[in-house]
Amino acid sequence: MTDHRPLHGYSDIAAVGALLADATRARMMVGLADGRALPASVLAAEAGVAASTASEHLTRLVEGGLLSVQRSGRHRYYRIANAQVGAAIEALAVLAPTRPVRSLRESTRAAALRRARSCYDHLAGRLGVEVTEALLERSALTRVDGVTGTQRAHGDPMSAPLPQHPYRLGPNAASVFGELGVDLDAARGQRRPLLRFCVDWSEQRHHLSGALGAAVLTRMESAGWVDRPGTRRTLRVTDRGALVLDRVLGVDLPG
CATH class of the missing domain: 1.10.10.10 (Winged helix-like DNA-binding domain superfamily/Winged helix DNA-binding domain)
Structure with a gap:
């Protein structure tokens, strides 16, 4: 046949x-x-x-x-x-040569991008990694592969979405995300996976993505905890946001 x-x-x-x-x-x-x-x-x-x-x-x-x-x-x-294209662009950043910084303005923008930015629809940069780390410390997330915190595991790429990640919701997920004003049930109801993680190209550590990562960034923007003062991708933690992140997660304003 x-x-x-x-x-x-x-x-x-x-x-x-x-x-x-x-x-x-x-x-x-x-x-x-x-x-x-x-x-x-x-x-x-x-x-x-x-x-x-x-x-x-x-x-x-x-x-x-x-x-x-x-x-x-x-x-x-x-x-x-789609999210796959966004993740690919983010991942290519680690392979691409760095453009020469020709002015103080460009230097400031580059530092701001590393400090806090959006990666497609979720937090990235130092802020994204620190928020993910804080969620682990407060048992809103749990890592199950024996590696500490948000460190890359052996064999993880330098920068890319993780096809298989070692995280689960922790025992305090409902209370911690509830205090942040993130609706877990609504995030679960999305057609996309609830939990996904990327290796951040500038920090070389994991940050939260997926439906839950998108919900966190949406909440932070709608509550005025972060804004976009320059380029659309760069994020800045507002004074109000710094207070909330410190109180709920113990995250300091990235310097």
């Missing part, structure tokens, strides 16, 4: 690499790495190109499956296609 099922070869990584090899498209992808949707005009300005040029690049990214597009009125809004 003849098998008419299609044959599938290796993943064509080169096709994705070609899309990201262009500096303009790469800047657009980084500009969207916080998970928000932006119009083409804003992306053109961030990439420093004309609107017509931006449109050509955005079309290629959409056709390549890296971005999705939605029309609203006269404008088209672009966003990262």
